[in-house]
Amino acid sequence: KISNATIRRLSIYLRQLEEIIDEKIETVSSAEIAKMSAIKDTQVRKDLSFFGSFGVRGRGYSAKELAEKLKIILGLNKExxxxxxxxxxxxxxxxxxxxxxxxxxxxxxxxxxxxxxxxxxxxxxxxxxxxxxxxxxxxxxxxxxxxxxxxxxxxxxxxxxxxxxxxxxxxxxxxxxxxxxxxxxxxxxxxxxxxxxxxxxxxxxxxxx
Amino acid sequence: KISNATIRRLSIYLRQLEEIIDEKIETVSSAEIAKMSAIKDTQVRKDLSFFGSFGVRGRGYSAKELAEKLKIILGLNKExxxxxxxxxxxxxxxxxxxxxxxxxxxxxxxxxxxxxxxxxxxxxxxxxxxxxxxxxxxxxxxxxxxxxxxxxxxxxxxxxxxxxxxxxxxxxxxxxxxxxxxxxxxxxxxxxxxxxxxxxxxxxxxxxx
Ligand SMILES: NC(=O)c1ccc[n+]([C@@H]2O[C@H](COP(=O)([O-])OP(=O)(O)OC[C@H]3O[C@@H](n4cnc5c(N)ncnc54)[C@H](O)[C@@H]3O)[C@@H](O)[C@H]2O)c1
Ligand SMILES: NC(=O)c1ccc[n+]([C@@H]2O[C@H](COP(=O)([O-])OP(=O)(O)OC[C@H]3O[C@@H](n4cnc5c(N)ncnc54)[C@H](O)[C@@H]3O)[C@@H](O)[C@H]2O)c1
The missing domain is CATH 3.40.50.720 (NAD(P)-binding Rossmann-like Domain)
Structure with a gap:
């Protein structure tokens, strides 16, 4: 059972990613997401890998792909x-x-x-x-x-x-x-x-x- | 700098404690607070000790005292x-x-x-x-x-x-x-x-x- 605190973190990551995407930035590291979200880096990586998102070693995550993934997880691709x-x-x-x-x-x-x-x-x-x-x-x-x-x-x-x-x-x-x-x-x-x-x-x- | 996630947890603990107090329960353990709040026991104890609240070994916390302490921390004792x-x-x-x-x-x-x-x-x-x-x-x-x-x-x-x-x-x-x-x-x-x-x-x- 996923706690409300976990779901809230996913919502927060999505919002930070949308801000990054608006600034035309393509790649983001978990450390950057952590800093923007005021959430520990270890927690960010734990959450993202739990939900099946694996960054590219040395490269980080594609902001757009990660945002799309989070939207699907949060049910935002549905009516x-x-x-x-x-x-x-x-x-x-x-x-x-x-x-x-x-x-x-x-x-x-x-x-x-x-x-x-x-x-x-x-x-x-x-x-x-x-x-x-x-x-x-x-x-x-x-x-x-x-x-x-x-x-x-x-x-x-x-x-x-x-x-x-x-x-x-x-x-x-x-x-x-x-x-x-x-x-x-x-x-x-x-x-x-x-x-x-x-x-x-x-x-x-x-x-x- | 205390993160929003931490403050939110304190608000949640307070609400759980108020529910416990309403049920006339006097003592509560960090494990019980953790269960009611859907937050890890280790996190609950970390938060409470950070803010200076030490439960009594083997006895847990006084629900009323802990609630009062949280209210003060959250600024709820002020206008x-x-x-x-x-x-x-x-x-x-x-x-x-x-x-x-x-x-x-x-x-x-x-x-x-x-x-x-x-x-x-x-x-x-x-x-x-x-x-x-x-x-x-x-x-x-x-x-x-x-x-x-x-x-x-x-x-x-x-x-x-x-x-x-x-x-x-x-x-x-x-x-x-x-x-x-x-x-x-x-x-x-x-x-x-x-x-x-x-x-x-x-x-x-x-x-x-
Ligand atoms: N309605 C909701 O349930 C809801 C939920 C979440 C967020 N919001 C947000 O809250 C805000 C208000 O929503 P609403 O539905 O009440 O909108 P609204 O258009 O009914 O009310 C906005 C009010 O702000 C006043 N206003 C505009 N510029 C002002 C200024 N410079 N100084 C002082 N007052 C000013 C307007 O005269 C108006 O009375 C919006 O930003 C909206 O997106 C609304
Ligand atoms: N106003 C706020 O900003 C705010 C903020 C947080 C929470 N709340 C809570 O939200 C709720 C609504 O607040 P409000 O300010 O709109 O109150 P309100 O009294 O203006 O509106 C309540 C509405 O519910 C209707 N209602 C009552 N019983 C009903 C029933 N059985 N089925 C269907 N409709 C019914 C009433 O006819 C009325 O139109 C309250 O519980 C309030 O505590 C309000």
Whole structure:
């Protein structure tokens, strides 16, 4: 089982490689990737060889080939259909975010339980009524694989269970609740506070010096 | 210099410890923290001893004491004043998010450049006109330490430079641009795509088996 920390490193390597490619650099060493990513050289080489990428001794890696390989590993060469559940402030922002399309993630439906919102337009989509049946239809008929949960914390656990019952295997959760799901469900809980802790850690440390 | 990966691990340990504390468990071993966090036991012990936390041989750590220690290290025992720049869909969601107050992060001002938005109310705040001078005032007079950037990608670099000139030392950036800032600035760029890559990586892997 690959840990989240490992997957995150792969995402980081990819982003560094894309930056290198933009600068028209063709070859890169693991030491350079390590420096750019702020990750130990031994870890970089371990990760890349684990996923089957062997650099050329004395030459390093081809930045383009390695980036392509990472994209395949991260599933970025495929199309992904997602359903957005909860079209409040956050859901509204997520549904309009152009960045998802760049990663081949496309919302095929946006669902909410608020009668005042159902039927309203958001971007080019119509908000549909949330129900276990609607979820099933998105998963089975429309082939959606990923459910994005942007409902209040009090609702998230129940929505999560219904999402799994509907057949979804992937969940990106934004609600601040701890979810303990079956092993086979790919879950990622976005915790914006962690982003802020990176900052307060450093500001705190600098003020102590 | 402590890497982002290390800080993230500390945040994860803290969350696992809070869960343990909620379950009224008093003592925890590094092996248990490792298992709950999906991080190697050797790494957990290395991190905790680096930050001065020594468990009791044969007994493990006091969950409450360790959590308190991590909170101090992560700066969570302090109050932080933040400024939000860009009150579009995402900014609106961020300004309304109750989760920040729980982490002692308080938006003391929300700024935008759109005349249609300036003067409008958002929650209990009034949107003020964005300018380098306004930033300086927030930083110097009001003591804001963290700037949260939620403007379009095309504006982010310039806003970032003005934020640094105004004296901010911490930035949480949501715009999808690569920012290369001076070492002394604590920067965290939130990349939601990384969250989705955790899911597509796993869904991709499962479909290959
Ligand atoms: N706003 C942020 O920046 C932010 C950041 C991080 C996390 N979050 C979390 O994301 C979630 C959404 O935040 P928000 O600010 O958009 O809240 P919100 O209250 O504006 O939106 C919640 C939406 O979910 C809908 N909803 C409630 N129960 C539902 C159900 N069973 N099925 C379908 N839809 C349902 C509501 O009708 C509403 O439209 C919350 O859990 C919040 O803690 C928000
Ligand atoms: N919407 C999302 O879920 C999401 C997710 C990840 C990242 N992002 C990124 O966050 C940013 C904001 O996204 P959004 O969907 O809210 O966009 P938006 O266009 O709705 O909002 C941008 C806001 O920034 C303001 N602005 C523009 N230039 C400014 C300046 N110089 N100073 C102050 N304010 C300025 C605009 O007036 C507008 O209110 C974008 O860079 C986007 O790529 C958004």
């Amino acid at each position: 992904w259909k997602a359903v957005l559940i909860g079209v409040g402030s956050l859901g509204k922002a997520l549904s309009g975010y152009k960045g998802f399309a760049k990663h081949n993630i496309n919302f095929i439906a946006v669902l909410d339980s608020d009668p005042a919102k159902i039927g309203a337009h958001i971007g080019d989509k119509v908000i549909e009524r949330y129900s276990a049946a609607a979820l099933k239809e998105c998963c089975e008929k429309s082939g959606a694989q990923i459910a994005v949960i942007a409902v209040p914390a009090s609702e998230a656990k129940k929505v999560c269970e219904e999402v799994i019952q509907a057949g979804f295997k992937g969940i990106v959760n934004f609600a601040p609740v701890r979810l303990h799901l079956p092993e086979e469900i790919a879950l990622y809980s976005v915790d914006l506070a962690i982003s802020f802790e990176h900052i307060t850690f450093k500001l705190n440390r600098n003020s102590d010096e | 932080w004043k933040a400024v939000l720049i860009g009150v579009g869909s995402l900014g609106k969601a961020l300004s309304g998010y109750k989760g920040f107050a729980k982490h002692n992060i308080n938006f003391i001002a929300v700024l935008d450049s759109d005349p249609a938005k300036i003067g409008a109310h958002i929650g209990d705040k009034v949107i003020e006109r964005y300018s380098a001078a306004a930033l300086k005032e927030c930083c110097e007079k009001s003591g804001a330490q963290i700037a949260v950037i939620a403007v379009p990608a095309s504006e982010a670099k310039k806003v970032c430079e003005e934020v640094i000139q105004a004296g901010f030392k911490g930035i949480v950036n949501f715009a999808p641009v690569r920012l290369h800032l001076p070492e002394e600035i604590a920067l965290y760029s939130v990349d939601l795509a990384i969250s989705f890559e955790h899911i597509t990586f796993k869904l991709n892997r499962n479909s290959d088996e």
